[in-house]
Amino acid sequence: MRPSCFSYTRASDTREALDAARRGGRYIAGGTTLVDLMRETVERPESLIDISGLPLREVRATEGGGLRIGALVRMAEAAAHPKARALYPVIAESLELSASAQLRNMATIGGNIMQRTRCTYFRDVTADCNKREPGSGCAALKGHNRTHAILGTSDACVATHPSDVSVAFAALEATVHLLGPDGERRVPFADFLLRPGSTPHREQAIRQGELITAVEIPALPRPLKSGYLKVRDRQSYEFALTSAAVALHVRHGVIREAKVAAGGVGTVPWKLTTVERHLVGERPSAALWAAAADKAADGAQPLQYNRFKPELLKRTVERQLRVVGGMK
Amino acid sequence: MSSESVSAVPPPAEPDDPSSAPTRRTFIATTTAVGGVAVAGGVVGGSFLVGSEEAAAAAPPASRVSLRVNGARRTVTVDNRTSLLDLLREHFGLTGSKKGCNAGACGACTVLVDGQRHNACLTLAVRLEGAEVTTIEGLADGDELHPLQQAFIDEDAFQCGYCTPGQIMSGVGCIKEGHTDSPEEIREWMSGNICRCGCYVKIVRAVEQTAGRK
Ligand SMILES: Cc1cc2nc3c(=O)[nH]c(=O)nc-3n(C[C@H](O)[C@H](O)[C@H](O)COP(=O)(O)OP(=O)(O)OC[C@H]3O[C@@H](n4cnc5c(N)ncnc54)[C@H](O)[C@@H]3O)c2cc1C
Ligand code: SF4
Ligand code: FES
Ligand code: FES
Numbered sequence: 001m002r003p004s005c006f007s008y009t010r011a012s013d014t015r016e017a018l019d020a021a022r023r024g025g026r027y028i029a030g031g032t033t034l035v036d037l038m039r040e041t042v043e044r045p046e047s048l049i050d051i052s053g054l055p056l057r058e059v060r061a062t063e064g065g066g067l068r069i070g071a072l073v074r075m076a077e078a079a080a081h082p083k084a085r086a087l088y089p090v091i092a093e094s095l096e097l098s099a100s101a102q103l104r105n106m107a108t109i110g111g112n113i114m115q116r117t118r119c120t121y122f123r124d125v126t127a128d129c130n131k132r133e134p135g136s137g138c139a140a141l142k143g144h145n146r147t148h149a150i151l152g153t154s155d156a157c158v159a160t161h162p163s164d165v166s167v168a169f170a171a172l173e174a175t176v177h178l179l180g181p182d183g184e185r186r187v188p189f190a191d192f193l194l195r196p197g198s199t200p201h202r203e204q205a206i207r208q209g210e211l212i213t214a215v216e217i218p219a220l221p222r223p224l225k226s227g228y229l230k231v232r233d234r235q236s237y238e239f240a241l242t243s244a245a246v247a248l249h250v251r252h253g254v255i256r257e258a259k260v261a262a263g264g265v266g267t268v269p270w271k272l273t274t275v276e277r278h279l280v281g282e283r284p285s286a287a288l289w290a291a292a293a294d295k296a297a298d299g300a301q302p303l304q305y306n307r308f309k310p311e312l313l314k315r316t317v318e319r320q321l322r323v324v325g326g327m328k
Numbered sequence: 329m330s331s332e333s334v335s336a337v338p339p340p341a342e343p344d345d346p347s348s349a350p351t352r353r354t355f356i357a358t359t360t361a362v363g364g365v366a367v368a369g370g371v372v373g374g375s376f377l378v379g380s381e382e383a384a385a386a387a388p389p390a391s392r393v394s395l396r397v398n399g400a401r402r403t404v405t406v407d408n409r410t411s412l413l414d415l416l417r418e419h420f421g422l423t424g425s426k427k428g429c430n431a432g433a434c435g436a437c438t439v440l441v442d443g444q445r446h447n448a449c450l451t452l453a454v455r456l457e458g459a460e461v462t463t464i465e466g467l468a469d470g471d472e473l474h475p476l477q478q479a480f481i482d483e484d485a486f487q488c489g490y491c492t493p494g495q496i497m498s499g500v501g502c503i504k505e506g507h508t509d510s511p512e513e514i515r516e517w518m519s520g521n522i523c524r525c526g527c528y529v530k531i532v533r534a535v536e537q538t539a540g541r542k
Contacts, residue, residue, distance in 0.1 A: 005388045008408045008454050028452075035411070035450045036431050048408075050455055100520025101505070102498065103432055105444045106451070236519035 003038040010050040014211060017051050018181055021209035025049040029072060030107035032099075033115045040123050042116075042132055056110070056213055059083060065219035067091075071110030071177075071212040075165070076101070078109055088172065088217060090226035090245050094164040097230045100237050110212040113166050113176070113192070114204060117159035118239055119148065130156045131200040138200075146305040147241065150313075152267035153301060157200030161193055161268050162239050168228060170269035171245040171261035174217045180210040189215075193268040221249045221257055229320040230263070231312060240264030242313045244320040248279070255279050255325075262296060265313050272296055275317060284325045293318035391454040397422070398466025406453045413437045413448035416463060424464035424493045428522070435521030438494040438501070439463045445501030447520075464493035467500070475541060476500055479534035487525035495521045499535045508539035 009025070011017035021027065026045035028034050029052060037043040056070040059081040067087050069078055078084055079095035098104065098112075121127035121139040128137035140148055140158055148158045166189075174189040192205050206212070226247035232238040243263035249256050258279035260272040278292040296317040297310035394403040397420060406415060413430075416422040416439070428436035430449045437448040440462040467474040476499050479485070486492045498521045502508060507517035514532045523531065 003409045006408055007389045008391050008452075010455075010457075028455075031452060031455070032432055032447075032450050035452060038409075039430065048452075052455070099432075100435065101502065101507075101517050102435060102438055102445045102447045102520045103450075105501075106446050236516055237522075 001039055001041050003035075004041065004044045004046075006038075006045055007047040008050065009047070010053060012053060014054055014056075014179060014213075017049055017054060017211055018179065018209060020047070020049045021211070022181060023047075027051045027211065029111040030074070030103075031111075032103050032107045033111060037116065037123070041125055042123060051211070061087065062216065062219070065222070067217045069109050069215050069217075071214055072108050075099070075104040075107045075109065075112060078165075079104065087224075088168070088226055088247070090168045090171065090228050090247055091165060091217070093228040094168040094230075094243075094245060097228060097236075098164045109165070109215055112163050113169070113215065114206075114212070115163055116203070118162045119159040120144070122159060131159060131196070131203075134199070134201050141303070144305060145303040147239070147264075148303055148306055149267045150265050150297070150300040150302045150306060150309045151262075151270050152195045154196045154198065154200070154267075156198050157196035157267065158303060159196070159200070159267060160264055161266065163269070164228070164230060164240065164243060164263060166193065167243055167261050167263035167269040168245040169215060169217070170271050171247060171259045172217045172220070172226075173259070174215050176212060177214040177216060178206065178210045179213050180207055184213075186216075189269075190271060195267050220247065220259070221251075224249050224257075225324050226259075227320060227324045229316055229323065231316050242309060242316040244317045246317075246320045246324045248284075248321075248325050250284060250325070253283055255282055255284060260317065260321075262313055262317065265297075265300070265309055272317065274298055279321075286322070286327060289318050289321035289325065293321060393454050393457050395456045395459045395461060397461045398463060404453075408452070408454050410453045411449050412439070412441075412446075412451040412453050412456060412461070415453040416448060416461075422463050422465050425497075426490055426493055428491070428494075433522075434491070434494075435498055436491050436494040438497040438521065440497060440501060443504070445498050462497075464497055467496065474500070476503070476534065476538045479538045480531075483530045483534040483537065485527050485530035485534040486523075487527055491521060491523045491525075495523065495531055499531070499538070502535060503539045508535060511536060514539075 009020055025047040028048045028050055056072040058070045059073055060068055061083050062068050075095050079092045085092045119140055121129045122131050127139040130138050138157055149160045169189045176187045176192045178185050187205055194202055224247055228245050230240045230243040232241055240263045242265055245261045247259040258276045260275045262270045262272055274295045275292045278295060282288050293314045297313045300310040302309055389408045390405050391408055392405045413425055413427055416425050425439055425448055426436035428434035432447045432450045438445050439448045442460050476496050502517045507513050511532050514535050
């Protein structure tokens with residue numbers, strides 16, 4: 001399909017970008033979500049603001065020992081960054097298991113957390129979809145819903161959030177830095193991506209015209225071991241059926257901090273608080289990993305074609321706890 | 329090399345628009361050059377002019393952009409909706425880069441933008457001011473094939489050849505990025521290029537062979 005017409009401007013600084021956005025423009029970063037959806041006519045912006053020239057391309061360690069990733073850092077750059085690799089392997093791994101090398105060279109961190117669902121009905125403008133067209137219904141509820149969510153769903157929408165690095169950000173309790181006409185604000189990652197409820201078309205807690213400037217990961221006690229496991233229909237270049245981001249801090253043989261989240265299963269990246277609570281204060285063991293992972297699918301509501309997901313999710317979490325925490 | 333061309337570019341031709349359907353002749357010309365080694369020259373004209381009446385009625389927003397393609401400077405005014413892939417294929421006549429999915433999901437359109445492999449189908453041409461684009465047509469050094477082009481021939485790493493230009497451009501990127509330490513690593517870092525004919529084993533071998541030579 002041919003996209004609808006749009007005007008195009010290049011912003012040379014953040015002020016210019018915000019001004020253009022106030023006049024109704026839409027930011028374009030790597031363009032790998034937006035151009036794709038414009039071609040499907042799912043997105044029809046009338047004016048694009050190219051933000052790729054803005055100085056938001058730095059990865060740096062914060063004073064406390066956390067990490068700040070600029071919104072325009074490419075996925076490939078973030079994954080290869082020595083600080084990211086050293087401090088949070090789970091971030092580098094989740095990025096390297098995303099999309100393809102070409103897409104990672106183009107796509108940005110800000111765009112990644114803003115990416116839209118891969119639900120096929122959402123992408124097909126002839127299908128009913130509450131997210132695309134509020135009130136039209138949800139074709140996935142009784143349709144092909146094998147890849148859809150089992151957690152955080154509503155009667156209005158059961159689509160997953162497809163981002164991998166967002167699962168790592170959710171696990172590590174990152175913060176999204178935003179810049180708007182009224183200045184800066186920070187939103188905890190857990191509040192940034194919204195569950196569908198009765199308003200699935202509202203996906204992020206971002207206000208009209210606001211610009212993401214960075215994602216910040218807080219410092220965590222060291223030593224910290226972390227990693228990402230992604231389970232999918234083919235070995236590479238595919239979205240997750242299930243995934244698990246795990247970070248563990250073990251001292252004197254006891255787990256002091258556990259950060260765990262799952263992907264491919266929730267309408268937003270799914271923080272596994274119950275699993276985390278089960279781990280903290282305990283000694284690593286195969287039995288502990290199994291018992292904790294057994295809680296990963298609590299509250300799951302499978303659909304007709306994804307009844308396999310709760311069990312797959314538990315096994316994914318258990319395996320990644322073993323990989324990161326050791327067999328013992 | 330410094331050939332320069334300045335031209336105005338009509339709205340993008342889309343395959344679902346019957347007026348822009350490639351003729352049998354252009355299709356054959358597109359697919360016979362193995363790995364796109366043959367260089368198609370000049371700007372493709374009339375047959376790709378689509379919706380010209382519609383365009384005249386309400387000119388869609390267009391922008392001027394200046395970029396280098398295979399070393400040659402090109403200044404064009406493009407409809408803002410034009411992808412880099414359509415600019416190359418339909419306006420510059422560089423049909424080596426292929427359109428498989430037009431959605432970032434196959435890699436057939438892979439080119440280098442400022443030395444990095446990108447999907448040309450998801451790249452808006454208007455964004456490429458000052459960029460340096462290398463396509464399969466620009467890879468050989470005169471009559472001498474790029475080592476990876478030669479390796480694809482030596483290893484017989486294709487059947488129909490449709491994915492091949494994208495595979496080769498992606499392979500050049502992969503080697504440059506240094507992700508060639510093992511066949512497994514090459515497979516993972518080349519996974520953005522689908523081969524419907526299933527030539528993966530030989531593609532990996534060609535990349536491995538070329539990387540090993542450096
Ligand atoms: C074939 C394919 C496979 C993929 N596989 C995966 C995968 O396995 N895992 C995965 O995680 N992702 C995957 N993706 C998605 C990909 O990672 C995203 O498309 C990409 O990260 C989006 O980033 P971008 O910079 O290209 O965003 P854009 O397309 O430029 O923008 C996306 C949205 O974000 C907004 N935006 C961008 N930057 C900002 C900012 N700084 N402030 C405010 N708003 C902003 C834009 O306005 C737009 O609405 C895949 C994509 C494709 C096409
Ligand atoms: S699951 Fe959500 S995105 Fe998919 S069709 Fe239903 S409402 Fe639309
Ligand atoms: S045509 Fe660009 S990735 Fe398929
Ligand atoms: S050679 Fe036919 S698709 Fe790869």
